[in-house]
Amino acid sequence: MKLYSLSILYKGATKANLLKAAYDLSSFSFFQRSSVQEFMTFTSALIVERTTQGSRASVKEQEYLCHVYVRNDNLGAVVIADTEYPQRVCFTLLDKNPREADAMTKVQAELDETKIILHNTMESLLERGEKLDDLVAKSEHLGNQSKAFYKTARKQNSCCEIM
Template sequence: MKILFSAVFKPGTEAPGKDGPVMLSQAAELSSLGFFQRSTAKEVFVMFSRQFAKASTEPGQRSSVRKDGYMSHVYHSPMGVVAVCFADDEYPQRVAFGYLSKVCEDFVLAVPQSRGDCGTADLPHEALFAAKHQELLVKFQDPGQADQLTQIMAELEKTKLVLHETIEAALERGCKIETLINKSNDLSGSSKMFFKTAKKQNQCCTFM
C-alpha cells in the first residue's frame, strides 16, 4: 500500500499554457516504478491532478477516481486550496483523505500568503513547503500509523464524497482523455507518444 504522488493547487487560477489551476506544491515517491518510467509517470500525475483540481469546484467536497488498480483522491479544502493524490487500490480511502486534509492544513500554515494572490507560475512558494510535503508523503506510506489522525478523519466524515468509476467522469463535462493529452503542456513529447502506443495496445497507464 502506497501513495505515489500528491499536489496542492490554487482553485480559480489559471497556470499559463497548462489548462488548469496553479500548482502550489508537489511530492512524489516513485521508487516502486522502473527507473525509466518515473519521469513519464510524474508528468501523467501532474497532468491529471491539475485537471481533477480544475473540476473540483465545491469547497469541502471529496472525490475519488478508480483506474487500472489505482485510485486518485481529490479534496477541495475550505481553507482555499485543492489537494490531489494518487495511491494504489489497496490504500485505505479514509486515510488518503486524511493525508490530503493534513497536507492542506500544513500548507496553509506554512504559506499563509497562499490564501491571497499566488501569481500564475507553478510552485511559487515551493521552498517553504517542499520538505514538509515530502515528509508527510513518507509518513503516510504506512496507513496504519497515519490512521491515528482520528480528529482529521472525523472532520472529513462531514464532507461530501463522490466516487467516479472513470477518469472522464471526473474531468470537466465533455473532456476526453485523448484531447487532454494532445493539448497538455504538462506532458513531454515522449510521454504523449507513450500514451498513444499504450492506447493501441489497450494498456494505458499500466505503469501507474
C-alpha cells in the first residue's frame, strides 16, 4: 500500500495549473525519479482537465490508480497510489485534512502525542526524584552538623556552672 503523489490543481478554461504537489519517490531509483515525477504531474493535470466540475473519478494508468476530485469552484485534487491503496481513504483524503482522513492515522497521531507527553512526564518525575534525593542528603548532612554542634556546645557549657 503506497501513496506516491498528492497534487492540488486549478482547472482553467483550457488547461489545469499545478498549485502544489507532494511526491514520495523513494521506491524508485535515483535515475527514474525525475521522469516518474514528470509523469505524475502530467497525468494529474490531464485527469483534472478531463474531469467535470463537482465530480470524482478513479483512473487506472499503468500500475497506478489516480483518484481525482474537482470541486465546483474548479479546484481539483489528485492522489496517485498503487492498486492496493483503499479508494475510500483517497477520497476522504481529498476532502479532509490528511490527519483526519484515515481513522488509523488519526489514532496513531494521538498515540504519538500521548507518548511524547508521557515521556516528558517521566523525565520530570525522574528529575524530581533526583532533587528529592539531593534534599534528603542535605537534610542528613544538616542533621549530623546539628548533632556535632550540640555536643560541642554541651562540652563548652560543662566547664562553666551557674551558682
